[in-house]
Amino acid sequence: MSARKRAASLPETKQHLIFEAALKVIREKGLHRARMSDIADRAGISYGLVYHYFRSKEDLFDAVLNRWWDELFALIDAVAGEGDDVRAKLGQVIRYFLDTYQQNPDLTTVFVTEISRSTANLTRDRLQHFKRFFAQMEDIIREGQRSGLLRGDFKARYLTYIFFGAMEAFVSAMVLADQPLSGDAQKEQIVESILTVFWSGASV
Amino acid sequence: MSARKRAASLPETKQHLIFEAALKVIREKGLHRARMSDIADRAGISYGLVYHYFRSKEDLFDAVLNRWWDELFALIDAVAGEGDDVRAKLGQVIRYFLDTYQQNPDLTTVFVTEISRSTANLTRDRLQHFKRFFAQMEDIIREGQRSGLLRGDFKARYLTYIFFGAMEAFVSAMVLADQPLSGDAQKEQIVESILTVFWSGASV
Amino acid sequence: MSARKRAASLPETKQHLIFEAALKVIREKGLHRARMSDIADRAGISYGLVYHYFRSKEDLFDAVLNRWWDELFALIDAVAGEGDDVRAKLGQVIRYFLDTYQQNPDLTTVFVTEISRSTANLTRDRLQHFKRFFAQMEDIIREGQRSGLLRGDFKARYLTYIFFGAMEAFVSAMVLADQPLSGDAQKEQIVESILTVFWSGASV
Amino acid sequence: MSARKRAASLPETKQHLIFEAALKVIREKGLHRARMSDIADRAGISYGLVYHYFRSKEDLFDAVLNRWWDELFALIDAVAGEGDDVRAKLGQVIRYFLDTYQQNPDLTTVFVTEISRSTANLTRDRLQHFKRFFAQMEDIIREGQRSGLLRGDFKARYLTYIFFGAMEAFVSAMVLADQPLSGDAQKEQIVESILTVFWSGASV
DNA sequence: TATGAATGAGGGTTCATTCAT
């Protein structure tokens, strides 16, 4: 959340302008169809200038990805170091995803459509982010298993998949249908349903 | 299953050859980077012949999608009309996805990377397939709720997301890591973990 | 006229079928856009067969051109050898063009749009036809000048252009507007106007 | 004439360079055979730059057509508003065509070969230009009829065809034979012959 | 004769990137 605040309070530099424009255009047209000139147009600058601030389209896209991962890892780090209530930690992760979708639907959309499953855009570097994220999620799960709350007869990795997959399905559905979260009540219902099903299903 | 068998036993017509080549190339390079010439090369035929059998790249891709959806809907229809053991039905769906990944990893990969989350390639027509699939999955879940087995205090649609998301996460993970299922034992562990967690979490 | 009769009475051989189909398709789409497969479709045969009867598209088009020129030269020869009424000869030429447009609008259209002005399709051979035609028309005009009926202070070639251009303008206008001759009365008005204006303008 | 002067004195911008190259290439090879790469080569610029200045080949061709029609309509407007000497007006039209051929043979050639009779390239928009041109020519002719100079027993439209056809035949002949006007004397002979034959033939 | 599968050269267009100003 502090990460997002940092981002939001960035001065309206040209670089930031381009970044936001890229986010919007990539969301609307997809990475492949997003032309550098579209991004420049959206930012209200000449397209030559984009190259002054970003080495290439690849580079610009990486900046977008990094924004996503930086914020996510900040959240994960904060959550991991918090206490020992594993269930609450999982709840925070879900809330983070839903909050981000609410407050920054462009970024979430790009994550879902261009990163999450895209082999096309998947470089070795980018894969690392995923592995790290899953490893950290797995740590939380494993913590739950060690403390005897979560069943130990299933691999922590498997439980992680189940948890993450369940959560991501909601986000993906909203993203693909272009539907906003209709309010805090709906958000709580979603959090509750995921958390309840997962926790009572995965607990001992 | 019979659908897949039928597909697999197709005579090695040129059209089929092209289809299989397209599947491989799209899997390896992504739809956008898959050149028609790559596909022709892979099929061992001349460039123009691809256009003899498929009107366009779009058309060829649609053929791939239809293969996926046809098989999936055949499974869903078979499962839906089977009996009244909802838990078993869900198990069959999971098995279907894992089986398909095992037997046809190319097709599964294309589904995961190019269809499942791709806004870029998402036409109105293609979206319909998703809606239909989710509607049918939801019917199964609702059947479970009506019969008093699954808790009715969560929306059927939410439970569907949780179930589907959990399952898809496993497939996606294997696809993105390019890891084969290492055997029937692993497959059963996966089925068991998803089914157990979901069922005991979502049952009354 | 006899030439056309000959053409019309051709047995419905495959070759003739293809020829007629070519005429129609070239008229409708223009030579460049007329595909060999379109022609075959129109003729109701496979496109491989077209190549059995015509060496190439070029060859097929040449057959069309020859049909035009053969008929035209037959008319010119007949007219030239007729008598010494130059005015009547010119009238016959006009009537021939209008008759041909009436009875064979496809052929006339192809002449106007694809031959008459097209540098693109103009080979050295094809140019010869034009030169020959103009030479023969010029002979008729010169005959009129020698007999003292037409003024000799303008080059025969110039008078030929004026006469031919005037006449062709009517045909081109009808062709481009896709308008049929609305009857014999209209035809006579056209003949009369061209002939009267040219003759009283060009006579001594 | 001022239009042409304006065009000729255009600064040697890249756009103009491309335009002129297009004119030459289209003249030499015909629209269909004129490759965008030919045009770029002729203009001495890179391939992509053509697309920087013109949206498409169609667009570039339209620019050529507009140049033709703009100049022609400028002339017609000037002539129409001049006085009441209809014969002189017709003389000016003839002179305009011959002048244009002399000073801009490329443009005239493209008009004759690619516009004048080409159904292939004829869009609804392009047809409008023709209709407008003929309507304006017809106005002049009708003016002559109303003033009692030209015979009123022939439709104005018919006299227009005769006049325009006669004139265009000269231009077409020169274009197709790739012959330049050999001098002012020849030009005057042509003007005189067309004007004399038409006027004495069409006057009362 | 007849079919249509098979070939492959060719051309229009796109767009990331560079560079002179």
Added chain:
DNA sequence: AATGAATGAACCCTCATTCAT
């Protein structure tokens, strides 16, 4: 910092023609 002219590789698709059957 800023512009947009300039470059050219890349790729989809068309279609005349050939050829095996």
